[in-house]
Amino acid sequence: MRASALVCFVAVSACIACIAHGGNFYQDTEMTWGQGRGKVVDGGRGLDLSLDRASGSGFQSKDEYLFGKIEMQMKLVPGNSAGTVTTLYLSSQGDAHDEIDLEFLGNVSGEPYTLHTNVFTRGRGQREQQFRLWFDPTADFHTYSVVWNPRHVIFAVDGTPVRDFANREARGVAFPRTQPMRVYASLWNADDWATQGGRVKADWARAPFVASFRGFSADACVWSGGRSQCPVGTMEEAGGGGGWWNQQLSDASYRRMRWVQRKFMIYNYCTDAKRFPQGRGVPAECRLRR
Ligand SMILES: *[C@@H]1O[C@H](CO)[C@@H](O)[C@H](O)[C@H]1NC(C)=O
Numbered sequence: 001m002r003a004s005a006l007v008c009f010v011a012v013s014a015c016i017a018c019i020a021h022g023g024n025f026y027q028d029t030e031m032t033w034g035q036g037r038g039k040v041v042d043g044g045r046g047l048d049l050s051l052d053r054a055s056g057s058g059f060q061s062k063d064e065y066l067f068g069k070i071e072m073q074m075k076l077v078p079g080n081s082a083g084t085v086t087t088l089y090l091s092s093q094g095d096a097h098d099e100i101d102l103e104f105l106g107n108v109s110g111e112p113y114t115l116h117t118n119v120f121t122r123g124r125g126q127r128e129q130q131f132r133l134w135f136d137p138t139a140d141f142h143t144y145s146v147v148w149n150p151r152h153v154i155f156a157v158d159g160t161p162v163r164d165f166a167n168r169e170a171r172g173v174a175f176p177r178t179q180p181m182r183v184y185a186s187l188w189n190a191d192d193w194a195t196q197g198g199r200v201k202a203d204w205a206r207a208p209f210v211a212s213f214r215g216f217s218a219d220a221c222v223w224s225g226g227r228s229q230c231p232v233g234t235m236e237e238a239g240g241g242g243g244w245w246n247q248q249l250s251d252a253s254y255r256r257m258r259w260v261q262r263k264f265m266i267y268n269y270c271t272d273a274k275r276f277p278q279g280r281g282v283p284a285e286c287r288l289r290r
Helices: 002-021 252-262
Strands: 029-033 038-041 046-051 057-075 084-091 100-106 112-121 129-131 142-148 153-156 160-166 181-189 207-225 227-229 265-268
Touching: 029 160, 038 057, 046 057, 046 181, 057 084, 057 227, 084 142, 084 207, 100 142, 100 153, 112 153, 112 160, 129 252, 160 252, 181 207, 252 265
Parallel strands: none
Antiparallel strands: 029 057, 038 046, 046 207, 057 142, 057 181, 057 207, 084 100, 084 181, 100 112, 112 129, 129 265, 142 153, 153 160, 207 227
């Protein structure tokens, strides 16, 4: 009796954990394009996307979310990945959509990938920031995450914050706060622009190109029936506790982010002198200190 009661308890709590945190690509995602070029592997624990001359491939989360912490482990196309782009992004529907982007622009063998990030609010993007990575993203899986709460969108790589898009609605900057978003990932051919400005094309002799995903987790408020349902306790950790709902950068993590930006950021729209000569027209979110 006692043994079976214990087994039952363990099964139930494991299942709760699995609803809250995902981790099974069969359960949590669906292929959206690529006609068999995307494959769930390893009993649901992994997913591989592939790209050949005819098509790339992609998948999306089954659920839509309004706020959450989204994590994915990714291992990018190795070797000569020129012309390929691997993406992980959140997006809502429609013209005035919100979007939070991570795009990994491939390169020829031995040359570095570019991590391209952007934030769209009400259909308007043009907030590009690009980074080098401080490791080879093709040698192993690394964790890419987005914390999206009512006050911040924080991009992190292996837990190190690289970008913080803070809510500046008080200064007239739109913030993604009302439209539920789905998680999307894809691998596609962008050799007209991706690598060294489009000068280097994909080498189709090396196709199919493959990018691998695992460890998808959405600790998130699921949108259903016109409202957002958050995991129990999400909003209760007041005072900047450990939960993602209240997450913002501590002084230490802010300093760490600034250090990464100084060392690894290769493009920042805020400081683009061609776009904003003498700083004219710099968007409000760029002018504000933390
Ligand atoms: C590819 O490598 C070249 C040379 O190191 C570099 O200039 C470029 O930014 C890299 N990334 C892309 C996406 O072109």
